[in-house]
Amino acid sequence: MKNFILSIVAMLTVSLSFSQISTLKGRVLDSNGFALPGATIQASPSGKAIVTDFNGFFTILNIEGEQTIKVSYIGFETVEKSVNISIGETQTLDFTLDTAISELSEVVVSGYQSGIVKGLNKQKSDLNVTNVVSADQIGKFPDDNVGDVLKRIAGVSMQGDQGEARNIVMRGLGPGLNAVTLNGDRIPSAEGDNRNVQLDLIPSAMISTIEVNKTLTPDMEADAIGGSVNLITRSNPSGFRASLTAAGGGQPIRTDGYNSNFALVIADKLSDRFSYTFSSTIQTKDYGSDNIEFEWNDPADWSSDGEIGEMDIRRYDVKRTRRSLSLNLDWNLNDNNQFFFKSIYNHRDDWENRYRMRVGSVDIDDMTVRIRRQTKGGINNSSNDATRLEDQKTQKFSLGGDHQFGKLGMDWKISTSIASENRPDERYVRYEQKNVPISDLDVSNPEFPSFVYVGNDWTNQSKFEYKKTEEAFKTTEEDNTSFSINFNLPYSVNDKFKFGLKHKDKSKMRNDVWHEYDNGLPNMDGVSNFDASITSYEAGKKYQSGMFMTAEALGNLKLIGTSDPNFDSYVMDEFAAGNYDADEQVTAFYAMIEDKIGDNLTLIAGARVESTKIDYTGYKFDEETMDTPADLGIVTGGSDYSNVLPNLTLQWDLNDKWNLNLALTQSLARPAYYDLVPYEYSNSDDQELALGNPDLEASLSTNIDAMVEYYFKGVGLLSLGYFNKNIEDWIYQYSTNDYIYNGVAGYEMQQLRNGEEATVNGIELTYQTKFLENFTFMGNYTITDSSTDKVEGRDDVPLVGQVDNMYNLSLAYETEKFFIRGSYNFADASLDELSDKAFEDRYYDEQSFLDVNANYRVNDKLSIFAEGKNLTNQPLRYYQGISTRTMQLEYYDISWNIGLKYDF
Incomplete structure (x- = not known):
């Protein structure tokens, strides 16, 4: 079939290349x-x-x-x-x-x-429903990375990591149901267990335009149910351009915290035929976070075990550095043949120390608890510097061309991209004290529960015994190669036929290795230690964590290569079932017409066929019976399927001011690679079991979209949109406490499964206008609702990740030289993880952010700017079952920058 199509294309090319138009x-x-x-x-x-x-x-x-x-x-x-x-x-x-x-x-x-x-x-x-943000707009917000930019767009909210926007939720649908592309191609993921693209990895200064496609057309990749974000890099300058940006600031959650940001852009058109664009950035943040976490017991166990099963008090000290480079070349060979080369390299180093005090093993009868203190860091060398180093990289290179053969237009592109995450020499050391006396488990305010200790045993270093040291080496990598070719042929004045082919080869692997050292260190008072407590701890003064082994002492331990018999060179733990290899091939073909009916109506009609083949290798592991890698059971599998996805899109330009867009489309979302791997992790003593699911189906969504837009005579927009998504085979996490495994009943089992059907409905409203000569207002509001069918053990639960209400507001004032803007962003709570009963469901709490930035133009070349972010000190919060029952609360404090930009 493929050869036949290519033969037809070749004949068309030859026959039309000599026509004179x-x-x-x-x-x-x-x-x-x-x-x-x-x-x-x-x-x-x-x-x-x-x-x-x-x-x-x-x-x-x-x-x-x-x-x-x-x-x-x-x-x-x-x-x-x-x-x-x-x-x-x-x-x-x-x-x-x-x-x-x-x-x-x-x-x-x-x-x-x-x-x-x-x-x-x-x-x-645009004929489809989109939101577009240009570089000029991006630069007017205090947003360091692409994720922070996206959270200001209608229908979009972000899930964060250490205070930065990382994973996208679009139209109420979670990260796994959305796509992120760079210049039209999917970006590989550096995370091991999903397809999510880490949007905090890409600096906003590297991007020229962000296009949020809320409906797709047949010539777009179909793997996006919520929507697809296309990041477009700078290219094709009209002349010489150069700019330098430098900024510095801080994040006062740590007294020695600081921010720095440098960006350079150089572009030129060297002749009528050739141009280049070079961009680079380097950003550094030295800060941290204050965190408390709680695990709530089932109410049936409160009388014996208390309401709280575990409490964590965590201090994170974090330093992040992003380095990005981009070089784009454009060459116009002649009027009918253009070529381009596009490249981008993003590299983020994340150095982290975590000091965690964990209170558990609660005994209400004896009023005692167990306290564990863990220092997390890394080897003390030039790379890790006694911290946990997370080294993430993405790089993408593309070569392509646009050609005109008479009436026939053709474009092609070859791309290769790599995403990787390496965490070398990651270390953990744990100290423990049992039977620590308490006088109370205070849950009078379930948002801030706490333990009340008796005496000073909980801080007595001599009573904290050494338990073990662990060292891990973790690697994840995804490699993508793709080729695409598209043809378009006009068949009347403003109508054309378009068809094309795209093939992608992907491979992904995760390999985590752990080592363990069980003995050999004295009690905590015999090692280098320090008090990690912070008087101004953001979660409250009552959450003081006490003494810990220093990160430097942990980093200086001689582990690998030691002759100590207590050192285990390879530890078998649940991570062993998490390693895998996967290969995926996707071949897509599409055909569509773009037909202008009369003066005002444009029709797109067509279909896209995507064929997917995936092969994978995983492992079976029983924590109680398997001791060496040779004990692991290797499991393999694969799947092969095709989807035919019809598409009908209409745009009606009522006049110069009114637009009406209607679309009836189908799109899909493939399961994450790891979720398809038939891995097995079991603990026969505790009767715990986690299973992969090679039978997971790709989710298929039928989408209805309508959008009416009114464009003001000046600068402004009023729009109202409606969307409906009917999702078949949506994916959820199934849990049961009565699973039969190897003939034994009563296992607690977790596995991702397909639900029968989920429905999402939503309305989007956008309004932006200029008023009183110098003021600009922008606002958008999105309301969504979802329902699901055939969830085993549960009735009518919302879709995971679905956000009921989202809105953004911004007000700007601008004169010839001065600009100031305030912006506010809000997103409702959403279901984050579905359990077998409502009491254990995990929710991502509502969040709101207030940011302010200002700019003063000294002259035509020099500008000075200042910005403040998270001015309300919004924490990250999860809750269990009901909104007052805190599971996790993490604070980051405000951040600020001042800087200058010079245009040469």
Whole structure:
């Protein structure tokens, strides 16, 4: 089948490459030489119409004779030019647009509004439902990474890690149901157990445009039920550009905390044929977090074990450094053949020390607890510096071209990308004291429960006995290679037929190895130690953690290569069932028409076929009976399936101000690689069991979308949208306490399974406008609701990750030299993990963020800026069952930066 298709393509190429057609090419720029994407190009009397791409380019085929070319763009003056094109001739016609002046002589598009305008024009011209954020807008928010930018878009919320936005929730659907692409290709994931892309890994300064596709068209990858985020890097400059940004600041949760940020962009058009764009950033954050966690017992056990099974008091000291490089090259061989090379490299080092005091083994009768103190760090060398080092990298390289063979257009691209996470020489040391007396387990305020100790035993270093030291080496890697080719062929004035093919080869592996040292160290008073307690602990003064072995002492221990008989060179633990290898191939073919019906209605109709083949290798492990790697059972498996995904999209331009978008589409979400691996982890003594599921089906969603938009005469938008998603074979975590394993009943088992059907409904409202000459308001609100069927043991639970209410508000004031903006972001609570009973369900609590940033333009080249984030000190919080029952509470404090930007 594939060879047949390629043969047809080859014949079409040969037969059409010699036809003589007339072509008009050009580019639309603003008065500063920046591209204007989404500009409307109309030619008369031919009636042809087209819009500019992300770099402002346009091409009109089969256009001859005297033509008047009109370019219109929201917020800019409309421009017309005349051109005379001979048969078989290719001409170039460029446009430079000036900002529009209203009847009151008010400049509509100023520095800040230019970013809004570019996003609105691209959004208006897109046939699918999108939100577009340009680099100008990105730079006006205090957002260091792409995740922080995305949380300000309608229908989007983010899940955080150490105070930074990492995983995307779109239209109430969790990270596993959404896609992130870079210049149109999926980005591999550096995490071992899912397909999530770590959006805090990519600095916002590296991105030119963010396009959030809430509906898909057949020429897009279909693996996105909630939506697909496309990150577009800078390319194709119109002339020389260079800018340098430098900033510094702090995060006062740690007295010695600091932030620094440097960014450099250099771009130039060296000739009419060749241009380059180089971007680089380096960001460093030295900060931390204050954390408390609780494990709540089943009410049936409260009389003997108390309400709280475990309590953690955790102190994190964190340093993160991001380094990013990008080089994009564009080469126009001639009017009909263009080539490009795009590359990006992102590298984040995360150094962390954790000091954890864990209170457990609660005995209500004797009023005693067990206290464990654990220091987490790493080997004390030049790389780890006595910390846990998480070394994450993503890199992507693409080579492609755009070609015109008569009426037939063709583009192609070859891409390779790698994501990896390495955690070398990660170390843990644990000390323990049993039968520590307590006088009370205080749960009068379940948001902040605590233990009340008797005497000073809980802080007596001499009574804390050494238990063990562990060292881990962890590696995860995903490699992707893809090839795509697309063809488009016009068959009437403004109509075209488009088809294409894409093939992707992916491989993913995780290999974690643990070592253990059981004896050899004295009690805590005999090693180097320190008091990790913080008087101003964000969770409250009553949560003091006490003494711990220092990270430097842990890092200096001689572990690997020791001759001590107490050192176990390889530990068999539950991690052994977590290692795996997976290979996946996806081949997709699509065909679609884009048909303009009359003057105002545009139709996209087509389908995409995606065939998926995956093979994997995993392991079976019983903690009680297996002692060496030779004991592990190897399990293999695979699956092979295809999906036919029809697509119907309509856009009705009622007039220059009103747009109506309707779409009926299908999309899918593949299970995570590890979830498909038929691994088995069991503990026969405790009768605990975790299983992979090679029978998991990909989730298939039928989507209905409607969006009506009104674009104001100046700079502004009012839109109202509705969406419905009917998801078959959605995935949830099944739990039971009565599973039969190897003929033995009563196992506590967990496994991901397919539910029968889930439904999501939602409404989105967006309003943005400029008023009183200098003020700009932007706001959006999304409400969603979900329901599920056939969840074993549970009735009518919401979809995991679904957020009921989300909204963003921002107010900006701008003059010729000064700009200030305040922004507020809110997301409701959502179900994070489904258990076998409601009491044990885990929820991600509501969160809100208040940020302020300001900018002063000293002259045309130099600007000074300041920004403050998380001004309300919003913590990360999870709760169990009901909102007052805290499971985790983690504070990060505010952060601030001041800096300057110089444009050369």
